Amino acid sequence: MSSRALDELRLAERRPVVLVAALAMSGLAALLLVAGSLVPVVDGAARGYAAQPVLVVLAVLPLVVAAAFALRGSTGLASGVLVGVAALAPGRAVLDLQFAVDPSLTVRPELYLPSDLLEHSAAAGLWFLVAGHVATAIAGVLALSAHGEVSEQDATEQEGATRWRQRWLLVVVVAAVVTAVGLVMAPFGSDDVYLLVRNAFEGPAVALTGYLLLAAALPLGAALAVSAGSRDLARGCLVGLAVAAATVAVPALLAGVSLDSATLGAGPVVALAGIAGLVAVAATRPADPSPAAGTDEAGEANLPGRTRLLAGTGGAALVTAFLALLGAVTDQLSTAGPVPPPDSPARWLLLAAGLLVGVLGIAMFVPALALRARPVLSVAWAGVLMAGTAVLDTAITATSVAGGIVSAGPGVVWTWLAMIAAVVTACCAVVAGIVEREDADEGLGTDEDGHGTAPALNLLTPLVAAGVLAVAAFGMPVVVAPDYVAAGLWxxxxxxxxxxxxxxxxxLGALTLVPRSRPGAAAGLLAGVVCLLGLHAAALPLTAGDIDGASAGIGFWLALAAIVAVLVTAAMTLAGRRRA
Incomplete structure (x- = not known):
């Protein structure tokens, strides 16, 4: 017997033991989460409604589902459930830590309902919850180790799994994005003066960090799961993500129904709709492959969905551009009096970001440009978030200090929708890139134009320089003025x-991918980085007219220096491609 066969045999013998350890750790996590659900998380606190039975069920649900799959012999599904639940554990832990920072700002009536202005300290229940999330993450790591490498499949089964991934990858990512959008929306409405219900971006920083971790982990985890080689692990991960997201959405839904001072909000409903989509895809099974569909004349699997994915990405980009345009030209604020409300200085930056995404979206419908525009769009979409958050800051600041005289206008809604559409566009671009890379792998070392993919030059030095300059550029102000302080990272x-x-x-993510990408895709990523840095620097000419005494800050010059470093990297990449 060969050494490789012996290693595979030892790995196969070890997997059941590790899976049992993962299930045991999941059981410990369930006990800790149950304790955190029953023990008060804040001293001298009261719950908004009797949520203990629901919280206990949600705490033990991951273990029950994983154990049921394991008892049926579906170890891949069992491992996937634990991995999917673990993917959201960091976000849930940070979300719970808001109780330790300032319980009065939490919107978690299933655990604590503020009823006074006194300062309350965290109780033992909080630390049970945090420990439970840590144990959940450990169980996921063990489950992933238990699954190990994907076992070899015969050609027919592998082709069926490939077709399953191609069919449901985009659907899964969209469902995950919908779930994430629902989680960051306001969980319910409230007339209670002590229970200030806001969406994630208007809430405290710690809770916002937790929601952002959840929102990022959902589409990323779903895309990585479906892109994995094992179909059972992917389906289990989708179930785990759905279960973990339900533990956040269900209590919020019940709070809107149970509290006398609350009304049902759209956030949990949207999240549950996305969760239902994840579960529905997890319940599907690949159809039997046939030579008439999914294979070419030689019997090899092809990728029939790439054209549709590129068109879908272009459509999402055009929707993003349209919404960003509306957010830029409509009023962000409204007043009841005759005095017109002020406009956000960042509205023209949002317009520029929307136009950039729109141009790239149009290019996605041109066959000769689609493959080149896709990597640019996978980076440039973030410009809508950069400009959108700056526009929203004007509305948030004005409505919080104007004493009710100023309210949010229609531009705020359009800006929110543009940011959500930008995230959907990014997910579509990533999914299209995954499918494109699978197709290119069949080209035996060639890119979409048939050019060699091996890097000819060392790009490490200019890439590191570009990364360092980018960090400094985004961290330093682009615009400075005597009575103006720009928001920064530090x-x-x-x-x-x-x-x-x-x-x-x-x-930084795009720069990291450049050395591992084909020359054409690498050049596209670098072009997207130039667009993003250019938008950051463009804040000076586009907003200076609305800021008295505005001048260029150090961030402006650092952004230009970073652009130069990226252009040098792109030139070296194209030079290496020509040599190849």
């Missing part, structure tokens, strides 16, 4: 800072 952290952080992470 100082004056506010609503626009989240857009800057999204832009910076997108830039």
């Amino acid at each position: 100082t004056e952290f506010g609503t626009p800072s989240w857009g800057l952080l999204a832009g910076l992470l997108t830039v």
Whole structure:
């Protein structure tokens, strides 16, 4: 017997033991979460409604589902459930930590309903919940280790799994995005002066961080799960993501129904609709492959959905551009008096970001440009978040200090929708890129134009330089003025800072992928980075007219320097492609 066969045999013998350990850790997590659901999380606190039975059921549900799959012999499904639940554990833990920072700002009536202005401290229940989330994450790591490498499949089964991924990948990502959107929306309406219900972006920083972690983990986890080689692990992950998301959405839904001072909100309903989509895809099974569909004349699997994915990405980009245009030209604020409300200085930046995404969206419908525009769009979408958060900051600040005289206008709604559509566009672009890469892998080392994919030059130095300059550019102000303090990443952290952080992470992620991408895709990613840095620098000419005494800050010059470094990297990439 060969050494490889012995290693595979040892791995197969070890997997059941590790899976049992993962289930045991999941059982510990369930006990801790049950304790956190029953023990008060805040001293001297009262719950808004009798939520203990529901919380206990939600705490033990992941273990019950995973154990049921394991007892049926579906170890892949069982492992996937634990992995999917673990993907949302960090976000849920950070969300619970808001009780330790300021319980009065929490919107979690199933655990605590504020009824006074006194300061309350965290109780033992909170730490039970946090420990339960940590145990959940450990169980997911063990489950992933138990599943190990994907077992070899015969050609027919592998082809069926590939066709299943191609059919449901986009659906899964959209369902995950819908779930994430529902979770960041206001959970319910409230007339209670002590229970200030707001959406995630208007809430406290710790809770916002938790919601953002949940919103990011859902589409990313769903896309990675469906892209995995094991169909059972992917389906189990979708079930786990759905169960974990339900533990956040269901209590909010019940609060809107049970509390006398609350009304049912759209957020939990939207989230549950996305959760239903994840479960529906997890319940599907791949159809038997046939030579007439999904294979070419040689009997090899092809990718018939790539054209539709590119068109869908272009459509999402055009919707994003249209919504951003409406958000830029309509009023962000409204007043009851004759005095017109002020406009956001960032509205023209939002318009520019929307036009950029719109142009790229149009290019997605041109066959000769679609493959080149897709990697650019996978980076440039973040410009809508950068500009959108800056526009929303004006509305949030004005409505909070104007004493009720100023209210949010229609531009705020359009801006919110544009940001959501931008996230959907990004997910579609990523899914299209995954399918495109699978198709390119059949080209045996060639890109979409038939050029060699091996890098000819060392890009590490200019990439590192571009990354360092990008971090400095996004962290320093682009516009400075005597009576104006711009939001940043290290100082004056506010609503626009989240857009800057999204832009910076997108830039760094694109730069990280460049050495591992084909030359054409690498050049597209770098072009997207240039667009994003250009939008960041464009804040100076586009907003200076609305700010008295505005001048260029150090962030403006650093952004230009980063653009130069990225262009040098792109030139080296194209030079290496020509040599190849």
